[in-house]
Amino acid sequence: MGRHLLLVLKNLRRNKRRTFLTVVSTSLSVCLVGMLVAVYGALYARDVSEESAQRLVTRHKVSLGQVMPMYYRSRIAAIDGVRNVVPMNWFGGTYIDSRPENMFARFAVDQEEIFNIYSELKVPADQLEAFQRDRQAIAIGSSVAERTGLKLGQRITLVGDIYQFAPELTVRAIFEGPDDFQSFFHQKYLEEGLRDQPGGGSHAGVFALRLRSADDASRVAMEVDEMFRNAPEPTKTETEAAFQLSFITQLGNVKLFLLAIAAAIVFTMLMVSANTVAMSVRERIREIGVLKTLGFDSASVLGLILAEALLISIVGGILGTLLVPGVGALAVQVMGPFIPTLVLPTWGIAVCILTALAVGLCSSAVPATVASRTNIVDALRHAG
Amino acid sequence: MNASFAVELRGVLKEYVRAEYSVRALDNISLDIKAGEFFCLMGPSGSGKSTLLHLVAGIDKPTDGRVSVLGQDLSELTDRELARWRSENIGYVFQTFNLIPVLTALENVELPLLLTGLRRKDRLQRARTALEIVGLADRLDHRPQQLSGGQEQRVAIARALVTDPSIILADEPTGELDAAAADDVLSILKILNQRHGKTIIMVTHDPRARSYARKSSYLDKGLLGPMPGEA
Ligand SMILES: Nc1ncnc2c1ncn2[C@@H]1O[C@H](COP(=O)(O)OP(=O)(O)OP(=O)(O)O)[C@@H](O)[C@H]1O
Ligand SMILES: [Mg+2]
Numbered sequence: 001m002g003r004h005l006l007l008v009l010k011n012l013r014r015n016k017r018r019t020f021l022t023v024v025s026t027s028l029s030v031c032l033v034g035m036l037v038a039v040y041g042a043l044y045a046r047d048v049s050e051e052s053a054q055r056l057v058t059r060h061k062v063s064l065g066q067v068m069p070m071y072y073r074s075r076i077a078a079i080d081g082v083r084n085v086v087p088m089n090w091f092g093g094t095y096i097d098s099r100p101e102n103m104f105a106r107f108a109v110d111q112e113e114i115f116n117i118y119s120e121l122k123v124p125a126d127q128l129e130a131f132q133r134d135r136q137a138i139a140i141g142s143s144v145a146e147r148t149g150l151k152l153g154q155r156i157t158l159v160g161d162i163y164q165f166a167p168e169l170t171v172r173a174i175f176e177g178p179d180d181f182q183s184f185f186h187q188k189y190l191e192e193g194l195r196d197q198p199g200g201g202s203h204a205g206v207f208a209l210r211l212r213s214a215d216d217a218s219r220v221a222m223e224v225d226e227m228f229r230n231a232p233e234p235t236k237t238e239t240e241a242a243f244q245l246s247f248i249t250q251l252g253n254v255k256l257f258l259l260a261i262a263a264a265i266v267f268t269m270l271m272v273s274a275n276t277v278a279m280s281v282r283e284r285i286r287e288i289g290v291l292k293t294l295g296f297d298s299a300s301v302l303g304l305i306l307a308e309a310l311l312i313s314i315v316g317g318i319l320g321t322l323l324v325p326g327v328g329a330l331a332v333q334v335m336g337p338f339i340p341t342l343v344l345p346t347w348g349i350a351v352c353i354l355t356a357l358a359v360g361l362c363s364s365a366v367p368a369t370v371a372s373r374t375n376i377v378d379a380l381r382h383a384g
Numbered sequence: 385m386n387a388s389f390a391v392e393l394r395g396v397l398k399e400y401v402r403a404e405y406s407v408r409a410l411d412n413i414s415l416d417i418k419a420g421e422f423f424c425l426m427g428p429s430g431s432g433k434s435t436l437l438h439l440v441a442g443i444d445k446p447t448d449g450r451v452s453v454l455g456q457d458l459s460e461l462t463d464r465e466l467a468r469w470r471s472e473n474i475g476y477v478f479q480t481f482n483l484i485p486v487l488t489a490l491e492n493v494e495l496p497l498l499l500t501g502l503r504r505k506d507r508l509q510r511a512r513t514a515l516e517i518v519g520l521a522d523r524l525d526h527r528p529q530q531l532s533g534g535q536e537q538r539v540a541i542a543r544a545l546v547t548d549p550s551i552i553l554a555d556e557p558t559g560e561l562d563a564a565a566a567d568d569v570l571s572i573l574k575i576l577n578q579r580h581g582k583t584i585i586m587v588t589h590d591p592r593a594r595s596y597a598r599k600s601s602y603l604d605k606g607l608l609g610p611m612p613g614e615a
Contacts, residue, residue, distance in 0.1 A: 014485075
């Protein structure tokens with residue numbers, strides 16, 4: 001086949017614009033597929049850090065909207081293997097407006113323990129102390145500081161939506177870490193603000209647990225849930241990774257959604273590609289007759305046409321795959337840090353290239369077979 | 385089977401059966417063409433001349449009868465074997481040249497050699513030699529559309545002879561050419577016949593072309609006969 005490569009390349013130059021457009025459309029489609037794979041990877045095949053593996057999240061068994069009484073905390077802390085437990089309440093609310101940069105996550109937490117549980121969040125010692133001392137302090141992630149321009153000492157007001165309360169807070173700490181588009185303020189301050197309101201009182205939306213060892217995760221999770229099985233507020237405890245996933249999959253069947261989009265893209269790509277191959281073969285029926293008259297057999301003709309289509313797909317596939325990191329970074333920038341970093345896992349590269357190859361093969365198999373089997377005399381009589 | 389015959393047709397019948405009609409393009413043709421012959425086939429349009437060449441080249445199959453070329457009964461070969469056999473034994477020249485437009489003259493001539501085991505260097509050397517024989521050594525890198533009709537046909541002849549086949553089939557090779565270009569092409573065919581010993585079978589309408597041939601036959605409505613007005 002190698003010696004026919006020249007012929008294949010020359011054929012691709014026959015209609016440079018068409019070749020170019022096919023390569024471009026293939027690479028864009030492959031890039032889109034790559035993005036979906038990256039999203040899938042971020043959701044389902046995320047690398048779990050050592051810290052994260054040591055963490056469990058306990059929530060109300062029925063839904064995230066329901067809270068658990070605060071006394072659960074000490075009961076959970078007593079379980080063997082649990083190092084710390086911290087209650088966390090999703091405050092929600094609004095900071096200024098709903099522009100993406102202002103939509104950082106806000107939790108009311110135990111200010112003494114939160115950075116012990118999330119030890120990968122690094123905060124300077126003096127800031128940590130200031131944050132713990134000031135009842136109305138808020139600690140923000142460096143991404144929040146970067147995007148909102150908030151500085152240490154600056155005062156902000158959050159307007160509650162879940163709660164009828166507008167905390168007035170001072171930025172006392174800025175922490176760095178992998179997941180830092182979020183902020184923490186004192187649970188006590190929230191409880192005070194809600195003292196006279198319905199729904200007030202001391203409770204937790206979730207408990208975050210830090211274990212001594214990741215090996216204890218399933219045992220501890222079972223013990224926690226067992227402990228509260230017959231309590232008025234039964235719990236569901238899972239690893240942090242599973243919890244994050246269940247949070248996202250509340251939105252719907254994400255896997256099916258991703259698969260459906262990918263299928264639509266691949267199908268479109270297949271149609272475009274098949275049309276191109278069919279067109280380029282139809283124009284060349286007569287030439288195929290000539291080649292066969294010269295002594296090329298059907299297999300060679302088949303090989304030539306397949307090679308052409310496959311070459312386009314490989315080039316398009318590689319270009320498309322190379323585009324993924326750039327487009328992923330762009331998407332993260334545009335959509336804000338709510339979506340995880342989008343990187344193509346190694347197996348995703350294979351998925352992209354194989355998709356391109358499969359599309360190339362499927363789209364050209366039929367026209368190539370038909371062309372290679374064309375009766376020589378009919379092909380020679382073909383006009384054009 | 386006589387080896388001194390390049391082509392032997394025995395009772396060859398070719399019918400095109402279509403849904404709406406059926407045509408008998410060749411009707412019980414028997415014909416022997418000696419090796420080394422310059423054979424000219426004439427006849428009105430639609431009389432089956434091209435069909436006969438197709439059968440000899442093995443790019444079409446007879447409805448009935450036997451076609452044997454260079455001692456090989458073509459019906460005994462599979463399509464794949466036939467392709468290989470054709471690449472080694474037959475050079476084909478079309479009325480409309482049929483060069484590959486994206487390839488240069490040299491690459492067009494090299495094309496049939498891709499089917500041989502030759503290295504690229506040797507392929508190009510042979511393609512150059514073939515182009516020299518047809519007087520186009522100075523047009524190697526020209527594309528077909530940069531050549532005149534006569535030059536295109538000479539490239540096509542070079543392509544037909546580059547594999548050194550025993551038989552060259554030419555279907556109205558001068559049909560699209562003016563008198564001067566036609567003479568060039570015919571002279572080349574004559575040289576190939578006389579100096580290189582190629583068997584040439586040429587279909588033509590052109591009475592002048594016939595004068596280059598040593599032997600001719602006349603085909604009319606699928607039946608073979610002598611030239612009208614000759615015994
Ligand atoms: N593929 C085909 N399908 C149907 N009929 C065909 C086919 N090829 C040839 N014929 C018919 O067979 C007859 C002989 O055709 P052929 O092409 O051999 O004639 P020809 O002598 O070469 O004519 P011309 O001088 O016009 O080239 C014609 O009537 C033609 O219509
Ligand atoms: Mg004809």
